[in-house]
Amino acid sequence: MEGRKPTPWQNFCDKAKPLLNNMKKGRIPLGKPKVRRKLVRGRRSISVPDFRLLQDDSSSTSSIPSPRLDPKMVFFPCPSPLPQASMDRSGTGDEDESEDEGGIRTPTFSVSGSLDEDNQSGSEVRMKVPLGSDTAEDKSESQSDSKDPNIPMTKDVDDDSVFEVECEAVPATAVPATPVPTTPVPTFYVTVSLKEGRRLVIRDRCGTSDPYVKFKLDEKTIYKSRVMFKNLNPIWNESFSFPVQNLEQKLNIKVYDRNLTMDDFMGGSCILLRDLTLDRTHEMMLPLNDPNSMEEDMGVILLDVQVSATEKENKRNMADLALSETLRKNRLWNSVVGITLLEGQDLPAEGQGDVFVRFRLGDQKFKSKNLCRKACLQWGERFDFNQFQDGSDLLEIDVLVKDGRKNEECLGTCTIDLSKVPFGQEKLFTQALEQGKGKVVLLIARNPCSGVSISDLCSPKLEDQKEKQDIEARYCLKNTLHDVRDVGFLQVKVIKASDLLAADLNGKSDPFCVLELGNNRLQTHTICRSLNPEWNKVFTFPIKDIHDVLEVTVLDDDGDQPPDFLGKVAIPLLSVQNGQSVSYVLKKEDLGGPFKGAILLELVVIYNRVRAGIRTFKPKEAKLVEVNPKFNKKILARNVYRVRKITKTLLYTLQYIRSCFQWEYKRRSIRAFSIFLLTVWGWEVCMLPLFFLLLLVWSFFQVTTGKISGSADLDGMDFGDDDEDEKESEKKGLMEKIHMIQEVLVAVQSILEEIACFGERLKNTFNWSVPFLSSLACLVLLVASVVTYIVPLRYIILAWGIHKFTRKLRNPHAVDSSELLDVLQRVPTDVQKVQRSRLKAVSSQNPQRKRWGAL
Numbered sequence: 010m011e012g013r014k015p016t017p018w019q020n021f022c023d024k025a026k027p028l029l030n031n032m033k034k035g036r037i038p039l040g041k042p043k044v045r046r047k048l049v050r051g052r053r054s055i056s057v058p059d060f061r062l063l064q065d066d067s068s069s070t071s072s073i074p075s076p077r078l079d080p081k082m083v084f085f086p087c088p089s090p091l092p093q094a095s096m097d098r099s100g101t102g103d104e105d106e107s108e109d110e111g112g113i114r115t116p117t118f119s120v121s122g123s124l125d126e127d128n129q130s131g132s133e134v135r136m137k138v139p140l141g142s143d144t145a146e147d148k149s150e151s152q153s154d155s156k157d158p159n160i161p162m163t164k165d166v167d168d169d170s171v172f173e174v175e176c177e178a179v180p181a182t183a184v185p186a187t188p189v190p191t192t193p194v195p196t197f198y199v200t201v202s203l204k205e206g207r208r209l210v211i212r213d214r215c216g217t218s219d220p221y222v223k224f225k226l227d228e229k230t231i232y233k234s235r236v237m238f239k240n241l242n243p244i245w246n247e248s249f250s251f252p253v254q255n256l257e258q259k260l261n262i263k264v265y266d267r268n269l270t271m272d273d274f275m276g277g278s279c280i281l282l283r284d285l286t287l288d289r290t291h292e293m294m295l296p297l298n299d300p301n302s303m304e305e306d307m308g309v310i311l312l313d314v315q316v317s318a319t320e321k322e323n324k325r326n327m328a329d330l331a332l333s334e335t336l337r338k339n340r341l342w343n344s345v346v347g348i349t350l351l352e353g354q355d356l357p358a359e360g361q362g363d364v365f366v367r368f369r370l371g372d373q374k375f376k377s378k379n380l381c382r383k384a385c386l387q388w389g390e391r392f393d394f395n396q397f398q399d400g401s402d403l404l405e406i407d408v409l410v411k412d413g414r415k416n417e418e419c420l421g422t423c424t425i426d427l428s429k430v431p432f433g434q435e436k437l438f439t440q441a442l443e444q445g446k447g448k449v450v451l452l453i454a455r456n457p458c459s460g461v462s463i464s465d466l467c468s469p470k471l472e473d474q475k476e477k478q479d480i481e482a483r484y485c486l487k488n489t490l491h492d493v494r495d496v497g498f499l500q501v502k503v504i505k506a507s508d509l510l511a512a513d514l515n516g517k518s519d520p521f522c523v524l525e526l527g528n529n530r531l532q533t534h535t536i537c538r539s540l541n542p543e544w545n546k547v548f549t550f551p552i553k554d555i556h557d558v559l560e561v562t563v564l565d566d567d568g569d570q571p572p573d574f575l576g577k578v579a580i581p582l583l584s585v586q587n588g589q590s591v592s593y594v595l596k597k598e599d600l601g602g603p604f605k606g607a608i609l610l611e612l613v614v615i616y617n618r619v620r621a622g623i624r625t626f627k628p629k630e631a632k633l634v635e636v637n638p639k640f641n642k643k644i645l646a647r648n649v650y651r652v653r654k655i656t657k658t659l660l661y662t663l664q665y666i667r668s669c670f671q672w673e674y675k676r677r678s679i680r681a682f683s684i685f686l687l688t689v690w691g692w693e694v695c696m697l698p699l700f701f702l703l704l705l706v707w708s709f710f711q712v713t714t715g716k717i718s719g720s721a722d723l724d725g726m727d728f729g730d731d732d733e734d735e736k737e738s739e740k741k742g743l744m745e746k747i748h749m750i751q752e753v754l755v756a757v758q759s760i761l762e763e764i765a766c767f768g769e770r771l772k773n774t775f776n777w778s779v780p781f782l783s784s785l786a787c788l789v790l791l792v793a794s795v796v797t798y799i800v801p802l803r804y805i806i807l808a809w810g811i812h813k814f815t816r817k818l819r820n821p822h823a824v825d826s827s828e829l830l831d832v833l834q835r836v837p838t839d840v841q842k843v844q845r846s847r848l849k850a851v852s853s854q855n856p857q858r859k860r861w862g863a864l
């Protein structure tokens with residue numbers, strides 16, 4: 010029967026079927042060319058001989074039968090070296106198949122070689138290889154012919170991997186070869202500290218450059234420094250590390266000028282790593298050069314390089330670099346200079362304006378309060394300067410008069426050499442003004458200071474038991490009178506920050522921390538390009554006043570430019586939880602609301618309670634750097650709101666008393682009338698402090714039971730939004746009338762703030778906002794009640810008058826102060842309570858995104 014003729018469709022399907030099958034099996038991947046993998050006769054490596062290619066010698070008269078071997082074991086003759094092999098692709102090999110104990114079918118190849126002089130019999134080694142390990146194509150290529158042993162053994166160049174093997178006879182009892190362990194490749198760690206550049210070339214039209222440095226290893230960029238804008242002598246102070254396995258490599262350093270389109274090359278250099286000594290810091294000054302440039306001197310780059318053999322050593326090097334950078338940015342003071350400005354004598358009294366004195370010691374400045382111009386002035390102010398070991402010892406004093414808003418006239422200057430003042434003693438100076446008329450009288454005392462230090466997180470001061478016992482013994486109660494001014498000791502562990510604001514264009518920041526306690530200031534090193542930096546540094550401060558507030562500010566390092574603000578927190582020392590790591594949510598610059606990110610701190614405060622109580626009744630230390638007040642309508646509105654709240658409270662109290670007199674509520678009026686009769690009938694002076702004492706105790710029970718909350722008045726406090734503030738700047742050419750109006754508004758703003766602060770501090774004293782102050786007030790009122798009960802009032806008033814009149818006679822240089830106002834200065838206002846309150850950890854939002862989202 011004649012078959013049917015295939016249709017065109019069947020012909021097409023028959024031709025396309027193999028192609029479709031190949032595509033399904035994955036032999037021809039789509040989008041990728043087929044790369045034929047060259048296998049070396051089915052082998053995975055050419056460093057180990059392939060015994061499947063070794064054949065029996067056909068010319069051998071006798072062969073020693075070899076026992077069957079385990080497929081997992083390879084037998085080598087001992088102590089002969091590794092045999093050489095040579096095979097030809099043509100011919101057939103002697104291949105047998107056997108089955109091992111496990112039922113795995115394995116081919117057995119025979120290996121033959123020539124005999125030595127002592128043994129003329131040939132030898133044969135059989136080896137089992139499991140099936141399925143190679144493809145059919147590899148099996149066909151693995152067959153080879155036997156060779157004549159007299160023919161010299163050579164390597165076929167055209168063949169991929171054909172070797173002839175010449176091996177010694179293998180005895181029956183051969184020892185299996187142990188697998189050779191692979192030697193791990195050693196890893197080295199290179200730590201680089203980029204310091205600065207000097208005399209770099211000009212690449213911009215403005216006569217400067219915007220340099221940055223790239224570090225390359227094998228043409229791969231491993232680090233890129235930040236850009237220093239418009240600077241031919243940039244200072245980077247950046248550190249990084251990277252692993253390397255071959256010290257024969259070169260570390261290329263290339264400097265570029267940042268442009269909008271294409272960066273200009275400013276020169277390069279290189280370092281051969283093999284020339285560096287292990288575990289040794291090499292300080293290098295690398296000259297920059299460019300073979301395509303005609304400039305001879307392209308500047309130099311200063312850096313430190315160190316090669317470490319272990320990762321532990323590398324981490325220690327990085328920690329040392331971070332600590333050295335932190336110490337370089339900070340200046341640790343070793344003594345404190347206490348200055349008391351007493352008075353000015355024989356000053357020129359002609360003219361108008363306010364007279365003030367400006368002190369300068371190195372970078373520290375202090376400005377006294379303004380007094381009306383006259384011949385003799387009494388200031389009575391005390392402040393402290395920190396004296397550094399490598400700092401200046403000359404105290405510069407300027408007496409100036411201010412007439413108007415900006416006009417300042419110098420009445421005279423003088424200098425004092427502080428090195429002539431002995432430690433632990435107070436010395437009186439009466440300095441005549443050099444470039445003017447008059448004298449300045451002041452007291453100066455120098456005291457050593459040893460409570461400030463910076464260390465790594467692995468070695469804090471309080472971790473050493475001996476050091477901790479010495480510190481606790483220094484502030485114990487039995488040593489209270491040893492040094493009354495030394496109140497306590499503060500240790501701050503700055504661990505890390507998280508989720509910071511991205512301040513740079515690359516979506517990162519270069520954050521560092523600034524810690525301020527009173528007039529003392531320390532800072533951490535900079536962590537480059539990170540939004541979750543880990544500083545792991547420990548700072549210690551001496552405490553002068555237990556009511557001080559630790560301010561931690563996170564900033565973004567912009568090189569020569571002013572740093573960008575990333576967040577801030579304020580922590581009162583009396584609210585510190587010793588030894589607990591606390592995550593503080595960052596606040597805005599005015600501490601009014603939440604910002605983006607959080608910082609993890611651990612604080613420990615050790616202080617003497619008696620010294621802290623004594624220090625509370627002395628004037629509070631003034632800030633050395635005072636910001637000139639400017640008019641702000643939001644501050645004015647907030648102060649008006651605060652004064653209005655205090656006024657409403659007073660009016661409510663008066664209305665309550667009036668309601669008692671008018672018998673609006675009979676029970677209230679009867680109760681008030683009975684208290685009035687009993688108080689007037691048995692009145693004693695001791696009842697006045699006892700009344701305030703009972704009021705404090707009653708308020709304490711109200712607070713502890715939850716009926717009154719110390720933070721209830723903080724809910725309505727509005728700080729506003731910084732993004733909506735209208736930042737008013739001074740402009741040239743404004744009329745004098747506008748200046749006068751602005752000065753009046755600033756004065757009104759300050760007066761309102763003082764009134765509001767006084768009322769809120771008095772209120773917060775009885776609200777137990779600061780338990781230490783309220784307890785101290787209870788103790789003072791109790792003592793006053795006992796004294797007034799025992800001693801008649803007339804004698805107390807007489808003693809107070811004698812003390813006030815004779816105080817100047819007994820101590821001509823005494824500073825007049827009000828103890829009651831000094832105590833109230835320590836009580837925080839409602840604004841300060843908001844600023845120092847701890848925020849709850851909420852999902853912080855980027856202020857920029859929040860602003861755009863509101864639009």
